[in-house]
Amino acid sequence: MILQDARVQLRVIGEPRLLAGLDQGRADRQRHLFTHGAQPDLNREAYTQLAEAVGLRGRGGAAFPVALKLADLPAKGIEAVVVNGSESEPVSRKDRLLLTLAPHLVLDGATGLARALGAPHVLIAVHDAAAATSIREAIMERDDGLAIEVTDTPGRFVAGEARAVLSALEGGKAVPPGRRALPTRKGYHRRPTFLSNVETFAQLAVLARLGPKGYSSTGLISEPGTQLLTVDGAVERPGVVETPTGVPLEAVLQFSGAARGPVLLGGYHGKWLPETDGVYLQRPEVSAGIILALGTETCPLGEVHRVSQWLASQSAGQCGPCVFGLASLVDDFDRLVKGDPAGWHDAQRHLGLVPGRGACAHPDGSARFLASALEVFGEDVRLHLDGGGCGRPVLGVLPVPGGSW
Structure with missing residues (x-):
């Protein structure tokens, strides 16, 4: 199935669940009920038991067990359920496509x-914008007897972090505050809140209908069901793919027509893989469900440097590791690409200083991405430091805002 943007295709390996009935485009209320049936009315204990029975994890970057999050909520006084649709990772498309x-x-x-x-x-x-319009139209098509509100948030990378989302919902800036209180304890208006990303709630809806036995008919024994993956980069068929959990990475790459070469798993806070054989896609390793094939035609270090510039531009401006640390790493990689050995040495030093000191996860995730690149692209580093470079142009295979999507 293909959306208006010819690059964004929806495809399925195995049995469609989240993407069922979407071959003709957006599912209105009538087509949704025809495809999935009515939503069962379950109590809190039933949801907890269902999530625990199938080992359901949140489908954002943290992959936190849903049953544990429910157990951490108090018995009474829960203020809100928050759907985090601020999918600010520039490659990911799965959540906004579900909303749309x-x-x-x-x-x-x-x-x-x-x-x-x-x-x-x-x-x-x-x-x-399209996702916001679609969800608002859907709210008008139903009567849930609840106060349902849709809030527009900025698309900055850090704006998708849970605490940044809560701040935006309360009318503040969409940046993570310094405090690190759990939403289950102090969430919306400092009251207990259940917050998770879009796919998590879609999975809960499927699980409620199928029950643990039906839900577990595909995927891993330890974490059954399906997952949504965004595939992009050096691939013939980029888009969103629904697969069973635990599917081989190589199968997804072949299905998408990916070029051979290194693969970035988890997006721009993820890690590089030099080889894909023997890698199986499950949480938390797959993180936000992003797979980027690099291919062999572009300069890996040049691609990483482009992304590092964008990551630095996404700083919330709240702490030194983010403001100064990421800026220093951009300069380090710039000098490294140009063959300056001091760039490599400074990058190693700065990568040791950034993690664990930021006000949010952005410095840590960015450092993880860059450190993984230095490790996996060691031969390219050597070629650049020898003065001749790798001989490949920077083709812009890794998407950044303003690029292919």
Whole structure:
């Protein structure tokens, strides 16, 4: 199935669940119910037991077990269920596509859980205009007996972090505050809140209908079901793919027509893989569900330097490791690409100083991405430091805002 943007295709390996019924485009309320049936009315204990039975993890970057998050909530006084649709990772498309094409599946998961928890509010944070329009239209097509609000958020990278989303919902800036309180304890308006990303709520809606046995008919024994993956880079068929959990990475790459070469798993806070044989896609290793094939025609270090510039530009401006540390690493990689040995030495030193000291996860994730590049592209580093470079141009294979998507 193909959306308006010819590059963004939806495809399925195995049985479609989240993407079921979307071959004709957006599913309105009637087509949604025809495809999935009515949403069961479950209590809190039932949701907890379902999530625990299948080992359901959140489908954002943290991959936190849903049952543990539910258990951490108090028995009463839960203020809101928050749907984090601020998908600010520039490569990922899975959450905004669910909001755009399957909004009722997301709403079923969010409103069903809100009723079970006794939460009076369902709050949806969205940064994509088309997704926001679709979810607002879906709300008008239903009567859930809850206060459901959609808030537009900025598309900056750090704006998708949970605490940044809560700040935006409260009318503040979409940046993570210095405090690190869990939303289950001090979330929306400092009251207990269940917050997760869009795919998590869609998965809950599917799980509620299928039950643990039906849900576990595909995927891993330890974490069954399906997952959404965004595939891009040096591939013939980029887009969003629904696969069973635990599918071989090599199968997804072949399915997408990926060129041979290194692969970035998890997006721009993820890690590089020099080889893909024997790698199976499951959480938390697959992180936000992003697979980027680099191919062999572009300069790896030049590509990484481009992304490092963008990552530095996304700083919330709240702490030294983010403001100064990432800027220093951009300069380090610039000098490294140009063959200056001091760039390599300074990068190693700065990469040891950044992690664990930031106000949010952005410095840590950026450092992980850059450190992984130095390790995997060691031969390219040697070629650049020898003065001749790798001989390949920088083709812009790694998407950044303003690029191919």
